[in-house]
Amino acid sequence: MFARTATGQYRLLIHTGSSVCFASNSRLVTAVHSRACPTPGRHINLCSLVGSSGLPDNCRRYRNTAQSEQKLVLSDAQRQTIYALSTPPGKAGIAVIRISGPDALRLWRSVVQLKKTKQESLPEPWKFYRCRVVHPESGEVLDEGLAVYFKGPRSFTGEDVLELHVHSGRAVLSSILNALSCLPYCRLAEPGEFTRRAFAAGRMDLTQVEGLKDLINAETESQRKVALQATAGQLRGWLTQLRTDIIKCLGHVEALIDFSEEDIEEGILDDAKQRARDIARHIGEQLSNFRRGEIMRSGLQLAIFGPPNVGKSSLFNFFAQREAAIVTNVPGTTRDVLEISLDIGGLPVVLADTAGLRETEDIVEKTGIERATDRINTADLSLFVLSLPDLVNGGSSQDSISKNIDSILASEITSDNIYVLLNKRDLLPTETYERLESGLQKWNIRGAWAISLATGEGTREFLEKFEQILKERYGLVDEPTASGPRPLVSNARHSVHLETALRFINAFLDTSDADVILAAEELRYAAQAVGKITGHIDVDDVLDVIFRDFCIGK
Ligand SMILES: Nc1nc2c(ncn2[C@@H]2O[C@H](COP(=O)(O)OP(=O)(O)OP(=O)(O)O)[C@@H](O)[C@H]2O)c(=O)[nH]1
Ligand SMILES: [K+]
Ligand SMILES: [Mg+2]
Secondary structure, three states: OEEEOOOOOEEEEEEEOOEEEEEOOHHHHHHHHHHHOOOOOOOOOOHHHHHHHOOOOOOEEOOOOOOOOOOOOOOHHHHOEEEEEOOOOOOEEEEEEEEEOOOHHHHHHHHEEEOOOOOOOOOOOOOOEEEEEEOOOOOOEEEEEEEEEEOOOOOOOOOOEEEEEEEEOHHHHHHHHHHHHOOOOEEEOOOOHHHHHHHHOOOOOHHHHHHHHHHHHOOOHHHHHHHHHHHOOHHHHHHHHHHHHHHHHHHHHHHHHHOOHHHOOOOHHHHHHHHHHHHHHHHHHHHHOHHHHHHHHHOEEEEEEOOOOOOHHHHHHHHHOOOOOOOOOOOOOOOOOEEEEEEEOOEEEEEEEOOOOOOOOOHHHHHHHHHHHHHHHHOOEEEEEEEHHHHHOOOOOHHHHHHHHHHHHHHHOOOOOEEEEEEOHHHOOHHHHHHHHHHHOOOOOOEEEEOOOOOOOOHHHHHHHHHHHHHHHOOOOOOOEOOEOOOOOOOHHHHHHHHHHHHHHHHHHHOOOOOHHHHHHHHHHHHHHHHHHHOOOOOHHHHHHHHHOOOOOO
8 A cells, every 4th residue: 555644755555464564665666656656545456566576675564663662782982991081170179080881890900099998809889989099000199089989780871980089180180091091991981972871771861861961051040940850851751651652552553453353342443542632632732831941941032122212222231231232312223133141030031132113214224123023023022111201201191191001002012922111210200100100000011110220210120020920931930830830841852753743643643444554654653753852763863963062071
């Protein structure tokens, strides 16, 4: 049967007696194309195409491919004992040199001289020993410190691991690393090689490896939280369960293929479809939280916008705590989009200052306004800055103020993602401000903080409230929030595969009950897509990319 999969590719499903094979052999597919012009979903006789030579070489057996997991095969170099400095080089109290591999204990005997215990006895694992670190050839004492032995497989890499805790100084470290390089059975580790071994030993899956990399690179609280969650295996747990559920569902469908219909209980396909609907719902929930997770991990896009001269660049400088943008009393000062990275309440934020929005014939300003509009449209959140004196606009009666605010706000404040900031409060007479303040309650607008960037009035309250809002919206507070629990998926690589899995599950739900073979195929692809996230499937092509950015010693 010639079938079309959810990704739009054509596949050839070959039904031979009770088992089913699957082929994507291009020669065969081309042959089918040119000879038979098959209709997708219709069975065709392959005997004439395959001939006596049987099925093509790369025509895989169809059953159970989803369950088979890819094992990494390590080369000799990958099995060798490795060592590296695991702390940053430089002057400090302590440096840790990590050693991992089959010859770790042999290395211990060559360079670790215990102070109290007899040299010949092997170290007890997971116990610190006071020791001298000596040169393996000359026996010269290079430093004094502590040594610990982690016995594989209960170690970071799953292999025997040693750690030498020595004094962190340039000469000490280079003498010890040089001494280790004299040993023929070990070599300096590549960047990320310890973690790569942990992955190869099954101590971590890919989501934990990525989490660990994020944890090392985390600069804000939110980045630390999502990274730690991944490192601790929460995502791994969820994905493992998801894949098991898909494979269970597949098992039911395969039972339908293997046994004739009268041997099978009724309703088995309906049951599988019900399970698949639940799976699809779970994936959908995580995907809808993805942007929130991505913000916690990679940063929130926050844009400042508003009419000219209201103090947008002054606000930008207030956040930056330096004169990052030009501020003048000339309307239309800012043209380009300016950006700075901030940490607001633990959340990484990319803040953008934009050109004031107004009708203009000036070509430069016009371009600036186009850029501003693009930025505002793509921002996750924006701060709409207005000038209080402009709102009051000469009139001080409650009516005229209301009318002004209504007309300005009505067109802009349609989205949940806009917060209003009213600036230049210092320019209003106190009684006008008080009248305005009571009126502000009735416009149901988010924010509406009245501040003065010139005098600093109200800025502290604004910052505190805004920080709190960000923390609640993006799950930085520990109790569950209105926006739901902390997102599990925060990495684009993961969301892409989850979307693929969801597409295949939906395709499975859409297949007609008569097409069991095709239905099973969709589920198999869904399981494979999930396996790609954890690294059970198609490991090689992503590994290099993921490990490339690790430092040496990790
Ligand atoms: N009195 C007073 N003046 C302010 C306040 N905030 C900003 N200004 C002044 O308002 C003028 C405009 O400020 P900017 O920060 O350049 O305003 P902007 O919105 O970036 O202006 P454009 O980039 O031209 O759209 C400057 O002269 C500021 O010093 C305030 O709170 N009170
Ligand atoms: K200005
Ligand atoms: Mg400006």
